[in-house]
Amino acid sequence: MEATMSRVLLLFALLLAGQRGCTASGAGGFSMEFIHRDSARSPFHDPALSSHGRMLAAARRSLQAGAHYSRGAPPPAAPAPGDGAMTEVISRSFEYLMAVNVGTPPRQMLAIADTGSDLVWFNCRKGSGDGDLHTPSSDGPAPPLAAVFTPSSSSTYGLVSCQSNACQALSEASCDAVSNCQYQYSYGDGSRTIGLLSTETFSFGDGRAARRVRVSNVYFGCSTYSAGTFHSDGLVGLGGGAFSLVTQLGAATSFGSKFSYCLVPFYSANSSSTLNFGARAVVSEPGAATTPLVRSDVDSYYTVALESVAVGGWTVASNRSRIVVDSGTTLTFLDPALLRPLVSELERRITLPRAQSPEQLLELCYDVGGKPQGEWGIPDVTLRFGGGGTVTLRAENTFAVVQEGTLCLVVVPVSEGQPVSILGNVAQQNFHVGYDLDARSVTFAAADCTRSSAS
Template sequence: MPATMTSRALLLVGVVLTAHKFLCTAYVGGDGFSVEFIHRDSVKSPYRDPSLTAPARVLEAARRSTSRAAALSRAYAGADASSADGAVSELTSRPFEYMMAVNVGTPPTRMLAIADTGSDLIWLNCSNGAGAPGLAAARHARAPAPAPAPAPPPGVQFNSANSTTFGLVSCGSGACRALPEASCADSKCRYLYSYGDGSQSTSGLLSTETFTFADDQGTRGDRAMRVANVSFGCSTTMIGSFIGDGLVGLGGGDLSLVNQLGADTSLGRRFSYCLVPYSINASSVLNFGPRAAVTEPGAATTPLIPSEVKTYYTVDLRSVKIGNKTFAAPQEYPVIVDSGSTLTYLANELVDPLVKELTQRVKLPPAKSPEELLPLCFDVSGVGEGQVAAMIPDVALELGSGGGATVTLKSENTFVVVHEGTLCLAVVALQFPPVSIIGNIAQQNMHVGYDLDKGTVTFAPADCARSSGSLYI
């Protein structure tokens, strides 16, 4: 491996995740690296509920999406109330959808963390700190406010005392200043991330470690890429019930994984994913570096626009089209592109005419919406899946000023089965102004690439199961 890619080269976590007994693989190459993007309901997820039917899982995801949208909205409100740069301390990923494996430390500890485009900080569950100088003392440096009982021990904890590359970050560092809420503990940087309702939080010391991404399957040689001194939160105190071994922030803020890779490697600040539909038993794929380039036919690129919260990837939605009908969005209408939200949330001015037009065009009997959660449902009992898809018209999103990019949503991007025989629209009226969201159902079977250096996001239709199949069987 070239010298430029040794101490500060990149890492690729290709993992037989022994602690969870689920297979996670990764591909490393000169054009970047790729890891599995595991949906929480995947057969590879330790959080899958085997008692649920496929439609029931979709309905549960829709319920989580409502909580997620509320959290994103609170973050926006916090940004408006706090500072011009939109710094907020609220962690918005409680209702998560995707995970990735990470190898941390020397020797590495394999962990399965939430992968979140709506958060920045990387934080991992750490042991109580008894083995690391300064870590145990810092744990008690500031007494927490009265709160619910701490969460039970997580599945995997990182023990910094066992790693030769672990370090602590000083209070005066740029990384510490990038935290929305930080304090000092023996001159070391202590962080606190809390949920908006105060019921859950994580705190600990901002630390540095070596992250390693490697092909553990041995089918592509013994190459491994390492990134030294990745800043992350070593979480020693947790209130509430967190799922996963930590969180990898993929947002636009300075402490996110994509920004740190851009600063410490030659890969640039870019990543992409290709989301496999819920109905397909395969992992999605998450790409970094040149591998994140979206080059498929029909690719549509639109500028990222400034957001109240720097973390969020926001684009300008100009209109929604069905056939020859165009429904204009409110003027200067920002929409967050978010992999962690299941549903798509748009203003009433767009959803109401969309529902009316689909009601007229789709020749299927109406059905009752479960829990009145979704605005339009049809009875598809006895109708073949292919027949249903042919009856649903495409919906086009026109993005960017001047209609610079058109993203076409097929039936699988707009409708989901939430009960046996019940098909419902996965686009709902905005419940938590001012946040509008393009969710992950709308992004299925699309290669979506974010380039922070160019300030763009690109969408292209793709067969995501086929794209990831050669990597993740």
């Protein structure tokens, strides 16, 4: 599988190199907001929720995403079942958003940022000269402040032929009536998007035109139908496959195929995390730990080898397993062979009184009512990854207050509904995490992410 994917990536890179253009005012990179869906900067923000209410809602989403898929819920009906390419990826809820300016003149789209999938797509509207496009639809309530891209309003929009190499890189791609490339992309929870593979100019930056990075001829899905959990303007795939934004930026610019983020803690509702590309994505903080990417069942996933788990410096489990590093999943999911001894050792060391989990979502909870955080006595948990890199998780990475006075372990076992081990975003809070597709590695460094956030 890796050899096949390498050939596809090479073909795609050669194709991109032959037709791309890029203008950039920065020196080798750029940064932008990485907006948590529950933060004050998000249109999904609920001001009535406390910080622990936001945490509980995020934990609930993590568990429900897998439960939906395990129950065998049928995927939503599509206008043309079986047409186009289908790629099924991990079942998940979305947690982070990013703004992309699409087209000429630019139309700002606030999209799901997904490190576990590849395709970049936005909702499209039928307009004069747009061909056989249809008004998008979705299950559930309409997204707040939704934006829709109108191809006819942009002077740089282009369609892709179904005979092109790019279209052929989409498995089982199909042709519409006028030989444009159709796609169908499906996610593990049954959500899907259907549309036309297209090209457009994207621009990124801090809102000041002079400092924006513009990249032309980016491949994206002009979505004419979406169904499921996509309550947004679209989705930007940041995974490791051929059509992800990371791969396309690497082929079209001098930035390289790399990006990073620094996630602010959940309680920092008035701050946004930072998403970096190019030179700004280099993780150079003291103590940085690098681990190589390993073979994955899905090309999109950033999968590494987890060798062992230690509590307070004492190794409690050594059982090599693959784990996906993912910003789109809140909780951390571990193989029971690693989780059971971890929980046993935490129970032995933590002297707080036990408490019931809200909604019985989480296994290990404690009563911390009236006790300052400095007296909780939560030991550090150290993960040793392949290549010898070690990452030490503080209390804020392994436990969270999910209701007033109740502290719970936010590490849960993999299950039939969620069979993939995942290092979730709580475990990554206050870490600078860098992904380098050129070097095939992921790097972690402890950081104060509120200092680099967009406040």
